[in-house]
Amino acid sequence: MATYSTNEFKGGLKIMLDGDPYAIVENEFVKPGKGQAFNRVKVRNLKTGRVIERTFKSGDTAEGADVVDVELQYLYNDGEYWHFMDQQNYEQLTADATAVGDAAKWLKEEAICQVTLWNGVPLSVAAPNFVIMTIVETDPGLRGDTSGGGGKPATLETGAVVRVPLFVQSGEVIKVDTRTGEYVSRVKE
Amino acid sequence: MRPADTAWRPRADWAALRLRAELLAQIRAFFAARRVLEVETPALSGAAITDPHLASFSTRYSGPGPQYGRMLYLHTSPEFPMKRLLAAGSGSIYQIARVFRDGEAGHRHNPEFTLLEWYRVGFDHHELMDEVTELVKALLAGRLALAEPERLSYRELFERHLRLDPHRSRVQDLAARAARWGLSVPPGMPLADVDPWLDLLLTHCIEPELGQGRLSFVYDYPASQAALARLRPGDPPVGERFELYLNGVELANGFHELGDAREQRRRFEAENARRQALGLPAVPIDEPLLAALDSGLPDCAGVALGLDRLVMLAAGKTSIQEVIAFPIDIA
Known part of the structure; x- marks a missing residue:
C-alpha cells in the first residue's frame, strides 16, 4: 500500500494507525512562529466509528489503508454470516455481525448495498437509503x-x-x- | 448556475479587500509620520534561508546574461537584503513584501502571503514591542476591542500554562507533561532535542489561549530558538527574540538583531548541517549578508508581522483565505 506524506492529507483519505484503518475527517496545519510544524488530524476509526485526534510532525508519513467502497448484492444470512455477491465477477463475500451492524434489520435479499472492504474483507455495510x-x-x-x-x-x-x-x-x-x-x-x- | 461557473471569483468579500487596502494605507501613513523609509528588495535571491523548518521555492534563471542558469530562491522574508540596506546606512526602514513558503497551507497559512517587516535603528526588542503595540492598536482601533497588552517571558509563559521551566526541562519531563495533558504525541519525536517538544506543547496547549482579547508578547526565547536574534548572556542565556499573539493567532516575530558575522555564519552552517541530517537539501548561505554584518550592522531591532492574519482578525474572520482574493487553491 502507498504511504502518504502529511502534505497529502485531506478529508476522506484512508490511513493505518495502530493496526486499524482510519479515515481522515479534518486536517489542521499548525506551526509556531519559528520551529517544528505539525498536522493536527481528526480521524475516524473505520471499525468502531470513533473519532480521535492525532498529531503528526509535518512532512512525516502514514501508511495508506487498503479500504474501498463497493456495491454488492445481499444474498442471504446463514444464521451467523451475511453473504454478499459482487455482480461484476460473481465473487461471494461474507460479513460478520460487527461489519453489518445496524444495517442488518434493513437487509432484504437481493438488495444492493454499499460495502466497505478493508484488505478485501467487509468492514462495514450500509443498507440502501x-x-x-x-x-x-x-x-x-x-x-x-x-x-x-x-x-x-x-x-x-x-x-x-x-x-x-x-x-x-x-x-x-x-x-x-x-x-x-x-x-x-x-x-x- | 453550476458551482464551476463562479470558481473564478475572488474568495475574499469586498469588505475584506477594502479593509486590506485601508490597513495598507494606514501602515504607510504610520511610518511616514515617523520618518521610517519604505524600501523594496528582491523576491529572488541566489541565497536561501537555512532554517530547517522553512522551505524556499526555487527556480532557475534561463538568461540572458552572465546570470544564465543560476539557481534562485524566492524569499521567505525580506530580512537579509533589508539588513544589507541597514549596514549600508539606510537608517530605519520598512517594507510590505509578498513572501513565499513551500509546504505551508491551512487556516492560518497560505504558501504566498504578505509580511510587513520593519527595522528600527537604536531600538532593542522591548522598544520595538512598544512600537508594534502602537501600530497594531492604531490599525485595530474601532475594529476590535483590546484589553491592556501583556508581556511574558518564554519562561513565564510555560510556568503559567504548564508549570514547567522550558529552559531546564529535559525531553522526558516535556513528554510526561504532554502525556498528562492528553496530547497525542507524534511518532518520531526526537529524544535528544527539546525544541520540537517545546513547539508541540506551545502549539497545542498554550497558543490557543494566548492573547485572548489583548496583545500578548512573548520574549526571551531559548538560545536554541534564537534564529537571527542576539543572545543575552546569563543563566541560561536567552535569545532576544519576541512573538506577538492576538486571539490565539501568532501575528509577529521580532529580534534584537544579531550583528556578529561570525556567530551568524556559525548558525547558518549549523542549520545547514541539521538540514542534511534531516534529509533536506543544504542551501546556499547568504554571503553578501555576512559581508554586510562584517562591515557593521547598526544596533537595531526588527520585526515581521503577518498582514493577512491581521486583516483576518480586523475583519472578524477565522481563516486568512477569507481575506485573500485568490488563495493558493484558486490561484
Whole structure:
C-alpha cells in the first residue's frame, strides 16, 4: 500500500494507525512562529466509528489503508454470516455481525448495498437509503382515522420496527428511509 | 448556475479587500509620520534561508546574461537584503513584501502571503514591542476591542500554562507533561532535542489561549530558538527574540538583531548541517549578508508581522483565505 506524506492529507483519505484503518475527517496545519510544524488530524476509526485526534510532525508519513467502497448484492444470512455477491465477477463475500451492524434489520435479499472492504474483507455495510418492505404486524388502526397523526409501531418482514400512520395496515408495502428509520410512504403493488 | 461557473471569483468579500487596502494605507501613513523609509528588495535571491523548518521555492534563471542558469530562491522574508540596506546606512526602514513558503497551507497559512517587516535603528526588542503595540492598536482601533497588552517571558509563559521551566526541562519531563495533558504525541519525536517538544506543547496547549482579547508578547526565547536574534548572556542565556499573539493567532516575530558575522555564519552552517541530517537539501548561505554584518550592522531591532492574519482578525474572520482574493487553491 502507498504511504502518504502529511502534505497529502485531506478529508476522506484512508490511513493505518495502530493496526486499524482510519479515515481522515479534518486536517489542521499548525506551526509556531519559528520551529517544528505539525498536522493536527481528526480521524475516524473505520471499525468502531470513533473519532480521535492525532498529531503528526509535518512532512512525516502514514501508511495508506487498503479500504474501498463497493456495491454488492445481499444474498442471504446463514444464521451467523451475511453473504454478499459482487455482480461484476460473481465473487461471494461474507460479513460478520460487527461489519453489518445496524444495517442488518434493513437487509432484504437481493438488495444492493454499499460495502466497505478493508484488505478485501467487509468492514462495514450500509443498507440502501430507501427500502421497500411488507408490514407483517401492526395494530389495526382506529376506524375513520386517515390523518396519520400520532402513528403506531409496525413490524416489517426483516424484523425492523418503524412508526407508521394509523391508517397503514398489516400486509401493506411501505417505503422506509434507513438513515432515519422513518416511514416515507405506502407503495402500491 | 453550476458551482464551476463562479470558481473564478475572488474568495475574499469586498469588505475584506477594502479593509486590506485601508490597513495598507494606514501602515504607510504610520511610518511616514515617523520618518521610517519604505524600501523594496528582491523576491529572488541566489541565497536561501537555512532554517530547517522553512522551505524556499526555487527556480532557475534561463538568461540572458552572465546570470544564465543560476539557481534562485524566492524569499521567505525580506530580512537579509533589508539588513544589507541597514549596514549600508539606510537608517530605519520598512517594507510590505509578498513572501513565499513551500509546504505551508491551512487556516492560518497560505504558501504566498504578505509580511510587513520593519527595522528600527537604536531600538532593542522591548522598544520595538512598544512600537508594534502602537501600530497594531492604531490599525485595530474601532475594529476590535483590546484589553491592556501583556508581556511574558518564554519562561513565564510555560510556568503559567504548564508549570514547567522550558529552559531546564529535559525531553522526558516535556513528554510526561504532554502525556498528562492528553496530547497525542507524534511518532518520531526526537529524544535528544527539546525544541520540537517545546513547539508541540506551545502549539497545542498554550497558543490557543494566548492573547485572548489583548496583545500578548512573548520574549526571551531559548538560545536554541534564537534564529537571527542576539543572545543575552546569563543563566541560561536567552535569545532576544519576541512573538506577538492576538486571539490565539501568532501575528509577529521580532529580534534584537544579531550583528556578529561570525556567530551568524556559525548558525547558518549549523542549520545547514541539521538540514542534511534531516534529509533536506543544504542551501546556499547568504554571503553578501555576512559581508554586510562584517562591515557593521547598526544596533537595531526588527520585526515581521503577518498582514493577512491581521486583516483576518480586523475583519472578524477565522481563516486568512477569507481575506485573500485568490488563495493558493484558486490561484
